[in-house]
Amino acid sequence: MLNTELKEKIKKIIISELNLFDIDPLDIGDDDPLFGDKFGLDSIDAVELVFQVKHHFGVEIKDMNEGRPALQSVNTLTAYITKRLST
Protein backbone atom coordinates (compact mmCIF):
# COMPACT_ATOMS: atom_id res chain seq x y z
CA MET A 1 0.00 0.00 0.00
CA LEU A 2 1.30 3.45 -0.90
CA ASN A 3 2.06 5.88 1.89
CA THR A 4 -0.68 8.25 0.76
CA GLU A 5 -3.23 5.43 0.72
CA LEU A 6 -2.08 4.29 4.14
CA LYS A 7 -2.44 7.81 5.54
CA GLU A 8 -5.95 8.11 4.10
CA LYS A 9 -6.90 4.77 5.62
CA ILE A 10 -5.52 5.77 9.00
CA LYS A 11 -7.48 9.03 8.93
CA LYS A 12 -10.70 7.22 8.05
CA ILE A 13 -10.13 4.69 10.85
CA ILE A 14 -9.51 7.48 13.37
CA ILE A 15 -12.69 9.27 12.33
CA SER A 16 -14.95 6.23 12.29
CA GLU A 17 -13.59 4.30 15.27
CA LEU A 18 -13.00 7.25 17.58
CA ASN A 19 -16.35 8.79 16.66
CA LEU A 20 -15.01 12.06 15.26
CA PHE A 21 -18.22 12.56 13.31
CA ASP A 22 -17.80 16.26 12.68
CA ILE A 23 -14.33 15.86 11.16
CA ASP A 24 -13.44 15.18 7.56
CA PRO A 25 -10.22 13.33 6.59
CA LEU A 26 -9.07 16.56 4.97
CA ASP A 27 -9.27 18.28 8.36
CA ILE A 28 -6.55 15.99 9.74
CA GLY A 29 -3.14 17.29 8.72
CA ASP A 30 -0.44 14.65 8.36
CA ASP A 31 1.59 16.28 11.12
CA ASP A 32 -1.28 17.40 13.38
CA PRO A 33 -0.96 16.10 16.94
CA LEU A 34 -3.58 13.38 17.24
CA PHE A 35 -3.98 13.75 20.99
CA GLY A 36 -4.72 17.08 22.59
CA ASP A 37 -7.08 19.95 22.03
CA LYS A 38 -7.55 19.87 18.26
CA PHE A 39 -9.44 16.58 18.03
CA GLY A 40 -10.25 16.18 21.72
CA LEU A 41 -8.56 12.78 21.94
CA ASP A 42 -6.79 11.57 25.08
CA SER A 43 -4.93 8.57 26.45
CA ILE A 44 -8.15 6.57 26.83
CA ASP A 45 -8.66 6.91 23.07
CA ALA A 46 -5.10 5.65 22.58
CA VAL A 47 -6.22 2.22 23.84
CA GLU A 48 -8.83 2.06 21.05
CA LEU A 49 -6.36 3.29 18.44
CA VAL A 50 -3.82 0.65 19.48
CA PHE A 51 -6.53 -2.00 19.05
CA GLN A 52 -7.55 -0.64 15.64
CA VAL A 53 -3.95 -0.60 14.41
CA LYS A 54 -3.69 -4.27 15.32
CA HIS A 55 -7.09 -5.07 13.83
CA HIS A 56 -6.57 -3.30 10.49
CA PHE A 57 -2.83 -3.68 9.91
CA GLY A 58 -1.82 -6.62 12.10
CA VAL A 59 0.71 -4.41 13.90
CA GLU A 60 0.70 -4.89 17.65
CA ILE A 61 1.77 -2.13 20.02
CA LYS A 62 2.23 -3.91 23.30
CA ASP A 63 3.91 -1.13 25.18
CA MET A 64 2.34 2.32 25.33
CA ASN A 65 5.80 3.84 25.83
CA GLU A 66 6.86 2.36 22.55
CA GLY A 67 3.54 3.38 21.03
CA ARG A 68 3.54 6.96 22.29
CA PRO A 69 5.99 8.34 19.68
CA ALA A 70 4.17 6.37 17.00
CA LEU A 71 0.80 7.81 17.93
CA GLN A 72 1.88 11.44 17.69
CA SER A 73 0.49 12.11 14.22
CA VAL A 74 -0.71 10.41 11.06
CA ASN A 75 2.82 10.70 9.68
CA THR A 76 4.47 9.04 12.69
CA LEU A 77 1.85 6.30 12.76
CA THR A 78 2.29 5.67 9.03
CA ALA A 79 6.06 5.44 9.49
CA TYR A 80 5.65 3.06 12.43
CA ILE A 81 3.25 0.74 10.62
CA THR A 82 5.38 0.74 7.47
CA LYS A 83 8.50 -0.07 9.47
CA ARG A 84 6.85 -2.86 11.43
CA LEU A 85 5.34 -4.41 8.32
CA SER A 86 8.68 -4.39 6.54
CA THR A 87 10.57 -6.19 9.33
Added chain:
Amino acid sequence: MIRHFMKMNIEVQIPFEHHQSAHCETGVISNLLSHHGLPISEAMVFGIGSGLFFGYFPFIRLNHLPLSAFRISTGGIMKRVCKRLQVRVKWEKFRNHQKAMDVLDQRLAQQIPVGCRTGAFWLSYFPRRLRFHFNMHNLVVFGKKGSDYLISDPVFPDPVVCSESSLRKARFAKGSMPPKGKMYHIESVPDQVDLPKAISMSVKEVCRNMLKAPIPFIGVKGIRYLAKKMEKWPEKLGEEKASLYLGQIIRMQEEIGTGGAGFRFIYAAFLQEVAPILNDYRFLELSLRMTEIGDHWRAFALMASRNCKKRASKTENYLEMADILRHCAECEAKLLNDLSAITPDT
Protein backbone atom coordinates in the same frame (compact mmCIF):
# COMPACT_ATOMS: atom_id res chain seq x y z
CA MET B 1 40.72 8.86 44.17
CA ILE B 2 38.42 11.75 45.01
CA ARG B 3 38.96 14.75 42.81
CA HIS B 4 38.36 18.11 44.44
CA PHE B 5 36.65 20.75 42.38
CA MET B 6 34.98 24.12 42.50
CA LYS B 7 31.21 24.10 42.76
CA MET B 8 29.42 24.09 39.39
CA ASN B 9 32.69 23.94 37.48
CA ILE B 10 32.96 20.28 36.75
CA GLU B 11 32.76 19.01 33.20
CA VAL B 12 32.23 15.30 33.25
CA GLN B 13 30.58 12.71 31.07
CA ILE B 14 30.68 9.15 32.31
CA PRO B 15 30.47 6.60 29.49
CA PHE B 16 27.02 5.31 30.39
CA GLU B 17 24.92 3.17 28.11
CA HIS B 18 21.36 4.37 27.98
CA HIS B 19 18.51 1.99 27.17
CA GLN B 20 14.89 3.00 27.02
CA SER B 21 12.53 0.95 29.12
CA ALA B 22 8.87 0.70 29.93
CA HIS B 23 9.18 1.60 33.58
CA CYS B 24 11.53 4.00 35.33
CA GLU B 25 12.50 1.95 38.39
CA THR B 26 13.23 -1.27 36.51
CA GLY B 27 14.91 0.67 33.69
CA VAL B 28 17.26 2.51 36.06
CA ILE B 29 18.26 -0.70 37.87
CA SER B 30 18.84 -2.50 34.57
CA ASN B 31 20.98 0.36 33.21
CA LEU B 32 22.97 0.82 36.42
CA LEU B 33 23.68 -2.89 36.91
CA SER B 34 24.68 -3.23 33.27
CA HIS B 35 27.06 -0.30 33.71
CA HIS B 36 28.66 -2.10 36.64
CA GLY B 37 29.24 -5.28 34.66
CA LEU B 38 26.07 -7.16 35.45
CA PRO B 39 24.04 -7.05 32.25
CA ILE B 40 20.42 -7.68 33.08
CA SER B 41 17.26 -6.94 31.16
CA GLU B 42 14.40 -4.83 32.41
CA ALA B 43 12.14 -7.90 32.39
CA MET B 44 14.62 -9.85 34.52
CA VAL B 45 14.84 -6.95 36.97
CA PHE B 46 11.04 -6.84 37.20
CA GLY B 47 10.86 -10.59 37.75
CA ILE B 48 13.64 -10.86 40.32
CA GLY B 49 12.12 -7.86 42.08
CA SER B 50 8.82 -9.80 42.40
CA GLY B 51 7.14 -6.87 40.70
CA LEU B 52 3.93 -8.58 39.56
CA PHE B 53 0.96 -7.70 41.72
CA PHE B 54 -2.65 -6.69 41.79
CA GLY B 55 -4.39 -4.58 44.34
CA TYR B 56 -7.62 -2.61 44.33
CA PHE B 57 -7.81 -0.16 47.22
CA PRO B 58 -11.09 1.78 47.20
CA PHE B 59 -10.13 3.52 50.45
CA ILE B 60 -6.90 4.97 48.97
CA ARG B 61 -7.53 7.81 46.56
CA LEU B 62 -5.36 9.03 43.71
CA ASN B 63 -6.75 12.21 42.13
CA HIS B 64 -9.93 11.53 44.18
CA LEU B 65 -10.39 8.12 42.55
CA PRO B 66 -9.79 4.63 43.99
CA LEU B 67 -6.28 3.30 43.56
CA SER B 68 -5.56 0.15 41.63
CA ALA B 69 -2.03 -1.21 41.44
CA PHE B 70 -0.53 -3.72 39.03
CA ARG B 71 2.94 -3.82 40.62
CA ILE B 72 4.37 -3.82 44.11
CA SER B 73 5.01 -0.49 45.83
CA THR B 74 7.62 1.89 44.45
CA GLY B 75 11.14 1.10 45.61
CA GLY B 76 10.23 -2.51 46.41
CA ILE B 77 11.63 -3.89 43.17
CA MET B 78 15.02 -2.22 43.65
CA LYS B 79 15.21 -3.40 47.25
CA ARG B 80 14.49 -7.01 46.33
CA VAL B 81 16.76 -7.13 43.26
CA CYS B 82 19.74 -5.73 45.18
CA LYS B 83 19.18 -8.07 48.10
CA ARG B 84 18.73 -11.16 45.93
CA LEU B 85 21.72 -10.41 43.71
CA GLN B 86 23.84 -9.19 46.64
CA VAL B 87 24.40 -5.81 45.07
CA ARG B 88 25.44 -3.12 47.54
CA VAL B 89 23.71 0.20 47.05
CA LYS B 90 24.45 3.37 48.95
CA TRP B 91 21.44 5.59 49.58
CA GLU B 92 21.77 9.24 50.58
CA LYS B 93 19.06 11.64 51.68
CA PHE B 94 19.40 15.39 52.22
CA ARG B 95 17.70 18.29 53.88
CA ASN B 96 20.06 20.90 52.49
CA HIS B 97 19.40 21.44 48.78
CA GLN B 98 22.86 22.80 48.00
CA LYS B 99 24.57 19.93 49.75
CA ALA B 100 22.44 17.48 47.76
CA MET B 101 23.65 19.02 44.51
CA ASP B 102 27.25 19.24 45.71
CA VAL B 103 27.37 15.58 46.70
CA LEU B 104 25.86 14.67 43.34
CA ASP B 105 28.68 16.61 41.64
CA GLN B 106 31.23 14.85 43.81
CA ARG B 107 29.94 11.44 42.75
CA LEU B 108 30.04 12.46 39.10
CA ALA B 109 33.60 13.68 39.50
CA GLN B 110 34.37 10.21 40.90
CA GLN B 111 32.95 8.78 37.64
CA ILE B 112 29.99 7.27 39.49
CA PRO B 113 26.61 7.38 37.75
CA VAL B 114 23.98 8.36 40.29
CA GLY B 115 20.34 7.34 40.54
CA CYS B 116 18.00 10.06 41.77
CA ARG B 117 14.42 10.10 42.98
CA THR B 118 12.63 13.06 41.48
CA GLY B 119 9.30 14.76 40.99
CA ALA B 120 8.69 14.25 37.27
CA PHE B 121 6.66 17.45 36.98
CA TRP B 122 9.74 19.63 37.43
CA LEU B 123 12.02 17.94 34.92
CA SER B 124 12.46 20.48 32.13
CA TYR B 125 12.91 17.88 29.40
CA PHE B 126 9.45 16.39 29.97
CA PRO B 127 7.05 17.81 27.37
CA ARG B 128 4.49 19.98 29.15
CA ARG B 129 1.53 17.80 28.26
CA LEU B 130 3.22 14.71 29.73
CA ARG B 131 4.07 16.33 33.04
CA PHE B 132 2.27 15.14 36.11
CA HIS B 133 2.95 15.26 39.82
CA PHE B 134 4.67 11.98 40.52
CA ASN B 135 7.40 12.13 43.13
CA MET B 136 8.88 8.66 42.70
CA HIS B 137 10.37 9.06 39.26
CA ASN B 138 13.83 7.48 38.92
CA LEU B 139 16.60 8.58 36.59
CA VAL B 140 20.38 8.33 36.32
CA VAL B 141 22.64 11.38 36.24
CA PHE B 142 25.81 10.51 34.33
CA GLY B 143 27.45 13.84 33.57
CA LYS B 144 27.52 17.58 33.81
CA LYS B 145 28.37 20.26 31.30
CA GLY B 146 28.37 23.81 32.61
CA SER B 147 25.26 24.00 34.74
CA ASP B 148 23.40 21.30 32.82
CA TYR B 149 23.20 17.68 33.87
CA LEU B 150 23.32 14.75 31.47
CA ILE B 151 20.56 12.35 32.31
CA SER B 152 19.60 8.84 31.36
CA ASP B 153 15.85 8.86 31.91
CA PRO B 154 14.77 5.35 31.02
CA VAL B 155 11.36 6.34 29.72
CA PHE B 156 12.98 8.50 27.01
CA PRO B 157 14.52 7.04 23.85
CA ASP B 158 17.77 9.02 24.18
CA PRO B 159 19.76 10.69 26.98
CA VAL B 160 18.49 14.15 27.88
CA VAL B 161 19.83 17.37 29.37
CA CYS B 162 18.36 19.03 32.44
CA SER B 163 19.25 22.38 33.94
CA GLU B 164 20.65 22.52 37.45
CA SER B 165 17.65 24.51 38.70
CA SER B 166 15.10 22.04 37.26
CA LEU B 167 16.91 19.02 38.66
CA ARG B 168 17.19 20.68 42.05
CA LYS B 169 13.45 21.43 42.06
CA ALA B 170 12.68 17.89 40.96
CA ARG B 171 14.86 16.41 43.70
CA PHE B 172 13.10 18.47 46.31
CA ALA B 173 9.58 18.40 44.90
CA LYS B 174 6.86 18.95 47.47
CA GLY B 175 3.68 16.98 47.86
CA SER B 176 2.86 13.33 48.33
CA MET B 177 5.90 11.09 48.98
CA PRO B 178 8.49 13.87 48.50
CA PRO B 179 11.87 12.59 47.22
CA LYS B 180 13.86 14.67 49.76
CA GLY B 181 16.93 14.73 47.54
CA LYS B 182 17.29 10.96 47.70
CA MET B 183 20.03 9.56 45.53
CA TYR B 184 21.81 6.25 45.27
CA HIS B 185 24.72 4.59 43.58
CA ILE B 186 26.03 1.07 43.29
CA GLU B 187 28.97 0.37 45.58
CA SER B 188 29.67 -3.17 44.56
CA VAL B 189 28.40 -5.98 42.39
CA PRO B 190 29.44 -9.56 43.16
CA ASP B 191 31.70 -11.35 40.69
CA GLN B 192 29.12 -14.08 40.34
CA VAL B 193 25.42 -14.02 41.05
CA ASP B 194 23.20 -16.97 41.83
CA LEU B 195 20.52 -16.16 39.26
CA PRO B 196 18.55 -19.44 39.59
CA LYS B 197 18.22 -18.93 43.35
CA ALA B 198 17.17 -15.29 42.93
CA ILE B 199 14.60 -16.31 40.31
CA SER B 200 13.15 -19.06 42.48
CA MET B 201 12.82 -16.80 45.50
CA SER B 202 11.17 -14.06 43.48
CA VAL B 203 8.72 -16.33 41.70
CA LYS B 204 7.67 -17.96 44.96
CA GLU B 205 7.05 -14.56 46.48
CA VAL B 206 4.85 -13.45 43.57
CA CYS B 207 2.85 -16.67 43.76
CA ARG B 208 2.41 -16.26 47.51
CA ASN B 209 1.34 -12.61 47.25
CA MET B 210 -1.06 -13.21 44.40
CA LEU B 211 -2.58 -16.49 45.60
CA LYS B 212 -2.49 -16.37 49.36
CA ALA B 213 -3.09 -12.74 50.28
CA PRO B 214 -4.96 -12.65 53.59
CA ILE B 215 -7.06 -9.62 52.58
CA PRO B 216 -9.66 -9.41 49.82
CA PHE B 217 -8.29 -6.47 47.82
CA ILE B 218 -4.97 -8.07 46.93
CA GLY B 219 -3.88 -10.66 44.38
CA VAL B 220 -6.31 -12.89 42.52
CA LYS B 221 -8.92 -12.20 45.22
CA GLY B 222 -8.43 -8.51 44.56
CA ILE B 223 -9.21 -8.92 40.85
CA ARG B 224 -12.45 -10.72 41.76
CA TYR B 225 -13.21 -8.06 44.36
CA LEU B 226 -12.82 -5.35 41.72
CA ALA B 227 -15.09 -7.31 39.36
CA LYS B 228 -17.79 -7.53 42.04
CA LYS B 229 -17.55 -3.81 42.81
CA MET B 230 -17.45 -2.83 39.15
CA GLU B 231 -20.75 -4.51 38.32
CA LYS B 232 -22.52 -2.14 40.66
CA TRP B 233 -20.78 1.08 39.66
CA PRO B 234 -23.36 2.35 37.13
CA GLU B 235 -26.28 2.11 39.58
CA LYS B 236 -24.28 3.08 42.64
CA LEU B 237 -22.19 5.92 41.19
CA GLY B 238 -24.03 6.94 38.03
CA GLU B 239 -22.64 6.61 34.51
CA GLU B 240 -20.38 9.63 34.66
CA LYS B 241 -18.57 8.78 37.88
CA ALA B 242 -18.39 5.11 36.90
CA SER B 243 -16.58 6.23 33.72
CA LEU B 244 -14.04 8.13 35.81
CA TYR B 245 -13.41 5.05 37.95
CA LEU B 246 -12.89 2.98 34.80
CA GLY B 247 -10.58 5.59 33.27
CA GLN B 248 -8.40 5.48 36.36
CA ILE B 249 -7.95 1.71 36.04
CA ILE B 250 -7.09 1.96 32.34
CA ARG B 251 -4.45 4.59 33.08
CA MET B 252 -2.87 2.52 35.83
CA GLN B 253 -2.99 -0.57 33.61
CA GLU B 254 -1.84 0.75 30.26
CA GLU B 255 -0.29 4.13 30.71
CA ILE B 256 1.86 4.42 33.82
CA GLY B 257 4.95 2.72 32.40
CA THR B 258 3.59 -0.78 32.73
CA GLY B 259 4.95 -2.23 29.52
CA GLY B 260 1.32 -3.00 28.63
CA ALA B 261 -1.50 -4.95 30.27
CA GLY B 262 -0.54 -3.95 33.78
CA PHE B 263 3.00 -5.41 33.67
CA ARG B 264 1.69 -8.79 32.48
CA PHE B 265 3.65 -8.55 29.20
CA ILE B 266 6.87 -7.72 31.05
CA TYR B 267 6.34 -10.69 33.35
CA ALA B 268 5.78 -12.91 30.30
CA ALA B 269 9.14 -11.70 28.93
CA PHE B 270 10.71 -12.55 32.30
CA LEU B 271 9.34 -16.11 32.22
CA GLN B 272 10.70 -16.50 28.70
CA GLU B 273 14.17 -15.52 29.92
CA VAL B 274 13.88 -17.87 32.89
CA ALA B 275 13.44 -21.03 30.77
CA PRO B 276 17.07 -21.40 29.61
CA ILE B 277 18.46 -20.21 32.94
CA LEU B 278 16.59 -22.88 34.92
CA ASN B 279 16.91 -25.24 31.98
CA ASP B 280 13.20 -25.92 32.17
CA TYR B 281 11.26 -25.14 29.02
CA ARG B 282 7.89 -25.40 30.75
CA PHE B 283 8.50 -21.75 31.62
CA LEU B 284 8.12 -20.93 27.92
CA GLU B 285 4.60 -22.32 27.94
CA LEU B 286 3.81 -20.26 31.03
CA SER B 287 5.26 -17.21 29.30
CA LEU B 288 2.85 -17.71 26.41
CA ARG B 289 -0.03 -18.13 28.85
CA MET B 290 0.96 -14.93 30.63
CA THR B 291 0.93 -13.11 27.29
CA GLU B 292 -2.58 -14.45 26.68
CA ILE B 293 -3.61 -13.17 30.11
CA GLY B 294 -2.16 -9.80 29.13
CA ASP B 295 -4.36 -9.92 26.02
CA HIS B 296 -7.42 -10.51 28.26
CA TRP B 297 -6.46 -7.46 30.32
CA ARG B 298 -6.11 -5.53 27.05
CA ALA B 299 -9.59 -6.68 26.01
CA PHE B 300 -10.88 -5.35 29.31
CA ALA B 301 -9.08 -2.01 28.77
CA LEU B 302 -10.53 -1.71 25.28
CA MET B 303 -14.08 -2.31 26.49
CA ALA B 304 -13.52 0.05 29.40
CA SER B 305 -12.21 2.78 27.08
CA ARG B 306 -15.29 2.38 24.85
CA ASN B 307 -17.51 2.77 27.90
CA CYS B 308 -15.59 5.84 29.05
CA LYS B 309 -16.00 7.39 25.60
CA LYS B 310 -19.58 6.24 25.10
CA ARG B 311 -18.62 4.12 22.12
CA ALA B 312 -19.59 0.81 23.67
CA SER B 313 -22.11 -1.53 22.10
CA LYS B 314 -24.97 -2.91 24.23
CA THR B 315 -23.04 -6.05 25.07
CA GLU B 316 -19.94 -4.12 26.09
CA ASN B 317 -21.23 -3.23 29.52
CA TYR B 318 -20.09 -3.37 33.14
CA LEU B 319 -21.30 -6.94 33.64
CA GLU B 320 -19.27 -8.06 30.64
CA MET B 321 -16.19 -6.19 31.87
CA ALA B 322 -16.55 -7.81 35.28
CA ASP B 323 -16.70 -11.21 33.57
CA ILE B 324 -13.45 -10.49 31.72
CA LEU B 325 -11.83 -9.59 35.03
CA ARG B 326 -13.06 -12.83 36.60
CA HIS B 327 -11.60 -14.70 33.65
CA CYS B 328 -8.27 -12.88 34.18
CA ALA B 329 -8.38 -13.87 37.84
CA GLU B 330 -9.09 -17.50 37.01
CA CYS B 331 -6.31 -17.67 34.41
CA GLU B 332 -3.81 -15.96 36.72
CA ALA B 333 -4.69 -18.31 39.58
CA LYS B 334 -4.14 -21.38 37.37
CA LEU B 335 -0.92 -20.03 35.90
CA LEU B 336 0.55 -19.01 39.24
CA ASN B 337 -0.29 -22.39 40.79
CA ASP B 338 1.48 -24.10 37.88
CA LEU B 339 4.37 -21.67 38.14
CA SER B 340 4.77 -22.30 41.84
CA ALA B 341 4.71 -26.06 41.26
CA ILE B 342 7.54 -26.07 38.68
CA THR B 343 9.74 -23.50 40.42
CA PRO B 344 12.45 -25.17 42.50
CA ASP B 345 12.49 -24.46 46.23
CA THR B 346 15.43 -22.45 47.47
